[in-house]
Each structure stands twice: as C-alpha cells, then as structure tokens.
Amino acid sequence: METQAYLVVATLIFLIGATGFLVRRNILVLFMSIELMLNGAAMLFVTFARQWQQMDGHVMVFFIIALAAAEAAVGLSILIAVFRLRHRVNVDELTELKG
Amino acid sequence: MEKTLFLILSTVAVVGALVTITRKNPLGSAIALIVTFVALSGLYFTLDAAFVGALQVLVYAGAIMVLVVFVIMLLNLPEGELEEERIPPRRWALAFFSVVPLGFLCIAQILSATPPAKTPVAPSFGSVAGVGRLLFGDYLLQFEVVSLLLLVAIVGAIVMAKKKL
Numbered sequence: 001m002e003t004q005a006y007l008v009v010a011t012l013i014f015l016i017g018a019t020g021f022l023v024r025r026n027i028l029v030l031f032m033s034i035e036l037m038l039n040g041a042a043m044l045f046v047t048f049a050r051q052w053q054q055m056d057g058h059v060m061v062f063f064i065i066a067l068a069a070a071e072a073a074v075g076l077s078i079l080i081a082v083f084r085l086r087h088r089v090n091v092d093e094l095t096e097l098k099g
Numbered sequence: 100m101e102k103t104l105f106l107i108l109s110t111v112a113v114v115g116a117l118v119t120i121t122r123k124n125p126l127g128s129a130i131a132l133i134v135t136f137v138a139l140s141g142l143y144f145t146l147d148a149a150f151v152g153a154l155q156v157l158v159y160a161g162a163i164m165v166l167v168v169f170v171i172m173l174l175n176l177p178e179g180e181l182e183e184e185r186i187p188p189r190r191w192a193l194a195f196f197s198v199v200p201l202g203f204l205c206i207a208q209i210l211s212a213t214p215p216a217k218t219p220v221a222p223s224f225g226s227v228a229g230v231g232r233l234l235f236g237d238y239l240l241q242f243e244v245v246s247l248l249l250l251v252a253i254v255g256a257i258v259m260a261k262k263k264l
Binding site: 056079089 | 105109112113116117119120122125128129132135136139142143146147148150151154155158159162163166167170171173174176186190191193194195197198201202205206209210212214216217218220221224225229230233234237238241245248249251252253255256259260
C-alpha cells in the first residue's frame, strides 16, 4: 500500500484518541485515550521510516514505548492513590487540586 | 494480498479505537484497546518494521495493558459509578467541532502530497540488529536518558503506592 493510506490510518487513530480524551470523564478511559494518541504518533514514525528507508523512526518508536510504560506505571499508581482517598473515577468529581 | 491485509488490519485498528472510547465499562475499553494494539503491530510488520512490531505486542499489548486490566480489577468499581457517566450531547458537539477541522486539515494535507514510490528494502531493514546498532550508536545518549526516565517512574510508582505519603 502507498504511504498516504498508512498516514490516514495513523491520523484517524490519533483523532479518535483526542475525541475520547475530550468526551469521556472516566479517568481509566482518559488514560487509554492517551495511549491511542501515542500509538497514532508512533505509527507515523514507522510509516515515514519505511518511506525514506531510515531506521531512526524505529528508534523513536522504541522511545515512545518506553515513555508509555513509564507513564502507565506512574499514572496508574496516582489513580490508585486518588481512588483510595475519594472512591471516584470521574474526573469532574476530582477537583480538589484545581486552581 | 498486501492491500487486503492492510484493509483488514486498519479496519480492525480504527474500529477497536472507536470501541475503546465508547464502552461504558473500562474493561471493555481495555480489551478493545488490546485488539487495536495487535492490529497496529500487524501494520508495523507490513511496513517492514519487525522489531517494532514485536515490541508493540510484547510491551504494549502485553505489559502495559496487563497493568491497566490489573488496576481495573484492583479498583473493583461499584455498579453505580459506571452508570453515572452519561455524556451530554453538548460535549459531543464541542469535541466534534474541535476534532473534525483538525482531521480535515491533516487528511487534506496528506492526500495533497505526492511522495515518491516505495522502493524495496534491504533485508536488514527493521531487524533487531539494525535498530540495535542505531540505538547503541547514534542514539546512545538518548538511550541512557530513557533508562533514567524508567528509574524515575519506578521510584514514582513506589512513592505513590505507599500507604502513607
């Protein structure tokens, strides 16, 4: 398949993740929307790596995956700590840190 | 053959992403997200990125999603908590009007470009040896910085999970 088809799929996945992040209020689903956006960006890197035959894009995806793993560890432990205090997963009800 | 494979994998990936953001139960979202990740890994293999494709299944669909599913189980959400989330149409409209113009701009830009035709790749393209040579050569400093990031994440996770902060 030509490069553009892959780019469109990557863009769609990023946009679906962005929509989920704007629409949903469950903190777990927000976390998964961020993962979707990261994957959309990663797929752009892989597509352009194939187009220009430069493996630097693969190295970037390696870094993105490491970043996502770090984010998952810290983000989910924050989630557990908040849930232990408040027993809520709806971000509209977790406004103590706001302003 | 390649075209059919691409169509199947990309459809599965996009539908899985849509299911992820629309399920009320976060466990359903997590399962759909795993399906999306596996489909994306297949797309990476069609782009001759064997190492990254394997990493996607191992780390993303394996480690990260196991962590998410484990946390969902640990929270043991009461039924009422899930019912409370009803998305008002106003919020859908706001998201629609912010995401659709962005998507229109991106996709119009992509379709207007005319990249040169793909050429066949060398057998070492995307292999573990090829990526590894780059990772421990040109990107050695960045690789070490990532190890620092993972260390910070480990310490952060332990501090956050402690009973008394």
